[in-house]
Amino acid sequence: MASSHFLCNYQLQFLLPSSSSFSKSHLSSFKPHGSFSFKPKIHFCRTPLVKCNRKQVEITYDPDERLNKLADQVDKEAPLSRLTLFSPCKINVFLRITNKREDGYHDLASLFHVISLGDTIKFSLSPMKTKDRLSTNVPGIPLDDTNLIIKALNLYRKKTGSDNFFWIHLDKKVPSGAGLGGGSSNAATALWAANQFNSGVATEKELQEWSSEIGSDIPFFFSHGAAYCTGRGEVVQDLPPPIPLDIPMVLIKPKEACSTAEVYKRFQLDQTSKVDPLTLLEKISKNGLSQDVCVNDLEAPAFEVLPSLKRLKQRVIAASRGQYDAVIMSGSGSTIVGIGSPDPPQFIYDEDEYQDVFLSEAGFITREVNQWYREPSSTTSACDQLSEFSGTAR
DSSP states (O other), X not given: OOOOOOOOOOOEEEOXXXXXXXXXXXXXXXXXXXXXXXXXXXXXXXOOOEEEOOOOOOOOOOTTHHHHHHHHHXXXXXXXXXXXXEEXXXXXXXXXXXXXXXXXXXXXXXXXXXEEEEEEEEEEXXXXXXXXXXXXXXXXXXXXXXXXXXXXXXXXXXHHOOOOOEEEEEXXXXXXXXXXXXXXXXXXXXXXXXXXXXXXXXXXXXXXXXXXXXXXXXXXXXXXXXXXXXXXXXXXXXXXXXXXXXXXXXXXXXXXXXXXXXXXXXXXXXXXXXXXXXXXXXXXXXXXXXXXXXXXXXXXXXXXXXXXXXHHHHHHHHHHTTOXXXXXXXXXXXXXXXXXXXXXXXXXXXOGGGTTOEEEEEEBOOOOTTOOOOOOOTTSOGGGGTTSOOOEXX
């Protein structure tokens, strides 16, 4: 809504008429039909002379000024008007596909774990009760209601009757099409944020159950960082961290992405691993990570979709010389994860083929009850972050 400032300086000087200002005007005589002739004498006043300085007009147009004033008023009146949250991604330490369902989906059994790479999302309570407004720092991300953040906020309003709308800025660091669940994490973070603005009327369990309506991986992020997930991924069994949180890792994602739909199209159930996923979980809890327990049944079809991804994994293993405890693909790809060291193999830096890969070191993280995830600082280990609150409000 525009606001305008109008400035007009003017000065009027009237010259009052004197006796000489009057004159006679003789109109031509005329004879109306059926009337007598006459010559009227009319006295009238000369038009006064008006002197007016040139008008000065200044108009200031600011389409956001009224909204900013409303936002300032919201800040004064709302208990919570702004919130910044960390939105971490995940890796699948192992991923077994156990069955083809009648609804077309697949049953899986997987150890999910949150890691320290993530996005930052800023939420501001909107003064306008009409729609959410989303912005981001990278191109290509939808900003309408196809985005999982907006879907999550719409879902929350539907479930609770809340009339809160938001201005959201997404500072994106997690690559898309990476098998890291960045979008699912964003949705879970949005649900958590909406609930904070609404005085926490929903329980974490309710948020987790609701979130499965818009995405299979979203419920996991309402665990405390480590979970054994089954069904489509929406059945979440929270676990104490089965892996030491101080184990580093490196994420290597080529420029090419894997389409999840294409990966599942090539998936063949009879060619998967036959190991019991609970056995994998038990081995990891007792003995830690190793290449043989980090099974991913989606690797074979993903490597058909993207043959260069298979070559990348093989080269990382060959070049590591025991540097990593395990080298795995996360989710349906296309991120290769080297667990045990934050450093990528030297060939990633040396060869032109890999000049456009996404590289990031990371670590395992968890969260405390009634708190959201906290991004570890560069000088503090993931273990030391557990007691810190991730949201900053003002």
